[in-house]
Amino acid sequence: MKHLLGIKGLDTWEVEEILERAAYWANRPAERSQALSGTFVANLFFEPSTRTRLSFEVAEKRLGADVLQFRAETASTQKGETLYDTLRTLESMGVEIAVIRHPESYILEPLAKQVKISLINAGDGWNEHPTQCLLDLLTIKQHFGQFEGLKVAIIGDILHSRVARSHLSIMPQLGISLVFSGPDHLMLEEKEFHHKARVVDMDEAVTQSDVVMMLRVQRERHHGGLILTPQDYHFSYGLTEKRARQMKKGAVIMHPAPVNRDVEIASSLVECEKSLIQKQVANGVAVRMAVLERCKQGGSKGWAFSSKTLMC
Numbered sequence: 311m312k313h314l315l316g317i318k319g320l321d322t323w324e325v326e327e328i329l330e331r332a333a334y335w336a337n338r339p340a341e342r343s344q345a346l347s348g349t350f351v352a353n354l355f356f357e358p359s360t361r362t363r364l365s366f367e368v369a370e371k372r373l374g375a376d377v378l379q380f381r382a383e384t385a386s387t388q389k390g391e392t393l394y395d396t397l398r399t400l401e402s403m404g405v406e407i408a409v410i411r412h413p414e415s416y417i418l419e420p421l422a423k424q425v426k427i428s429l430i431n432a433g434d435g436w437n438e439h440p441t442q443c444l445l446d447l448l449t450i451k452q453h454f455g456q457f458e459g460l461k462v463a464i465i466g467d468i469l470h471s472r473v474a475r476s477h478l479s480i481m482p483q484l485g486i487s488l489v490f491s492g493p494d495h496l497m498l499e500e501k502e503f504h505h506k507a508r509v510v511d512m513d514e515a516v517t518q519s520d521v522v523m524m525l526r527v528q529r530e531r532h533h534g535g536l537i538l539t540p541q542d543y544h545f546s547y548g549l550t551e552k553r554a555r556q557m558k559k560g561a562v563i564m565h566p567a568p569v570n571r572d573v574e575i576a577s578s579l580v581e582c583e584k585s586l587i588q589k590q591v592a593n594g595v596a597v598r599m600a601v602l603e604r605c606k607q608g609g610s611k612g613w614a615f616s617s618k619t620l621m622c
């Protein structure tokens with residue numbers, strides 16, 4: 311694995327290996343290494359980000375990398391330079407890894423065949439957000455100890471969600487029963503499911519799932535405007551306090567964040583006892599450390615550690 315373009319391209323065992331290594335880092339939040347010492351890593355974000363960009367930066371610094379911040383608003387892409395030419399430019403300077411967030415789906419696949427630099431997908435359009443998927447999986451594994459037999463409900467603006475598409479690629483293979491819920495106009499088309507997930511109503515999603523994962527209403531991608539007011543959305547499809555009381559015993563709330571408080575989730579639930587949202591953020595650093603190490607070393611063969619780490 312020189313690149314991480316998506317979860318779709320990974321075997322289940324590779325996902326499990328990354329999670330095992332991420333668990334190692336999650337258990338050692340103060341530990342640093344020199345695995346990326348002497349390595350230039352550039353973070354190219356063409357869309358807004360707080361968690362992904364900064365947790366990659368923390369991960370890179372904890373691994374001893376030299377971190378280059380690329381400012382899309384002042385870069386030569388503003389003058390018409392293509393992403394290919396930008397990556398070739400970075401390569402010529404000795405940059406080895408580029409972490410890229412971009413509004414265009416699938417933009418990285420052809421580039422990965424054309425450049426030598428390692429590419430890590432930090433979210434491409436509606437396609438995939440592999441490191442968010444991995445950190446969600448780590449959080450679920452830490453909490454429940456296993457994936458097999460769990461039911462996960464992903465609720466909300468599924469249509470615009472690269473996180474939902476990454477989860478659809480892997481959760482069923484891990485033994486998770488995956489259901490989606492939300493407004494009809496924000497749901498994937500039937501053909502995208504590949505029979506791996508079911509669409510259920512809000513009642514079933516909330517009351518019968520071990521993980522209730524709420525998604526942000528991606529207002530910036532609703533070019534025709536929102537059909538529902540934020541209040542109506544909250545009433546019909548949000549995780550209200552009343553719905554949260556109906557969750558299964560032991561069930562947890564997740565959200566990739568940023569959250570629209572009182573739209574897809576009641577503000578009081580964001581940091582409630584059932585919420586793993588801050589844990590997800592913390593795990594973002596651990597997962598990104600594991601991914602960066604793996605890309606630097608070109609796959610598991612190069613990993614200089616025993617993969618016997620137990621999940622916490």
Ligand code: CP
Nearest residue numbers: 359360361362566567
């Ligand atoms: N979850 C996520 O990708 O958050 P950011 O947009 O803040 O990076």
